[in-house]
Amino acid sequence: MNWLKRIRRDTVARWIALTIILAMLISLALNGLFIQLAGVWARPPLTEIGLLEKAAAVTRVIEAAPAPLRSQLAQAVSDEGLTISWHLERQEMNLPAVEDPISDTGMSILQPLFKSVERRIEAYEPSDWTENPAQAHYALVIELPDASWLMFSAPSRSWGLDEMPRYLIVVLLALISTALVALIATRRLATPLQRFAEGARRFGADFRAPPIEPIGPQEIRQAILAFNAMQAQLQHFIRDRTQMLAAISHDLRAPLTRMRLRGEFIEDTEQQQRLFRDVDEMQAMINSALEFFRDDARLEPATQFDLAELLQTLLDDYRDQQIDIAFNGPARLVYFGRPLGLKRVMTNLLDNAIKYASEPAIELIADDGQVRIKVLDRGPGIPEASLEQVFVPFFRMEGSRNKSTGGVGLGLSAARAIVLEHGGELKLRNRTKGGLAALVVLPVQAG
Secondary structure (H helix, E strand, O other): OHHHHHHHOOOHHHHHHHHHHHHHHHHHHHHHHHHHHHHHHHOOOHHHOOHHHHHHHHHHHHHHOOHHHHHHHHHHOOOOOOEEEEEOOHHHHOOOOOOOOEOHHHHHHHHHHHOOOOOOEEEEOHHHOOOOHHHOEEEEEEEOOOOOEEEEEEEOOOOOOOHHHHHHHHHHHHHHHHHHHHHHHHHHHHHHHHHHHHHHHHHHHOOOOOOOOOOOOHHHHHHHHHHHHHHHHHHHHHHHHHHHHHHHHHHHHHHHHHHHHHHOOOOOHHHHHHHHHHHHHHHHHHHHHHHHHHOHHHHOOOEEEEHHHHHHHHHHHHHHOOOOOEEEOOOOOEEEEOHHHHHHHHHHHHHHHHHHOEEEEEEEEEEOOEEEEEEEEEOOOOOHHHOOHHHOOOOOOOOOOOHHHOOOOOHHHHHHHHHHHOOOEEEEEEOOOOOEEEEEEEEOOOO
């Protein structure tokens, strides 16, 4: 009984069951309709082609005429749809051999019309001509009182269907009915799933996206409600984290400011400069860490923009600093994403290529379903064992943390985080002839 209750609700199981049942019912209905129509068209019974009534009238006229005139009279009343011939002997008619040629229908209908002694009436259909199908036709044979015979012949219907075409049509009707029902049912199931997927992608591009409307079968609605609850928890967590980071930023900067003020009273100049360097380094680390964790670039809404133009603008900024970076790619490429975040990714990768290597270059490639950006350089590269480790926050290849030698080790971590939030990936590999290649792969998303 529990499974019956589940099927009564708007569930996926209910739609699958209804799809199967409706497909079977419609297929049977179309099959039955076709059999009825094709059966009448292909081989209509004698009672439905008007042959018996016409045969009775012609028979009464011909049997009343003298024997020498009967053959001519039979030819005179013949037409394209019905051929009438008079025969002295039954063997002259070349009829097919059947077990029981006597027509019960003809006897029951024609005998009352003759209003005379009972006579022999035989009926043949096209299927009776098994030995010579080319001569197949309808035939009605009536014995006259003087033992002569009248034969009424009607051609087989030209619109009749053979057995194989009938089977093919029945199969085709079954496939069409099943496809129609399946299409309606799958659209009913696919629409809420598509909206669910679009809502999930929208939340991936903008954490402030509204919740998804719970529609569709019960299982899909439950999944949407669970996703909305998760989305609300993440939004609450992000808001709390932002407020906490703002408080940390204020609380850490205040003692650093006091340390710098107190350092002004140190008479030893060397010790004073050391203290100031430590304060400045701590300030830089705090600013970089807060920028990494808060990162307003990640919170910007996604929009359509020209990615090729963004890269060209970035290269123009470097060119103003007397840094020439080669570019290879299309002049225009519309992409849906967060331009500020992707600009920061490219800036971090290009800064590393300029600072630690030479001959920086960038390539933009648009493939089916994805966009690839390569940042190339010629330099020492990175040891294979450290290609993934460099993405760990605060990890640096060199031991010092002097900001003049490259920051605090958060640039690549922030870049990969932004790329991952776009649904893509960021990988590093050493080039064969020396240097490093940073590959950013971004999926193409609909706006």
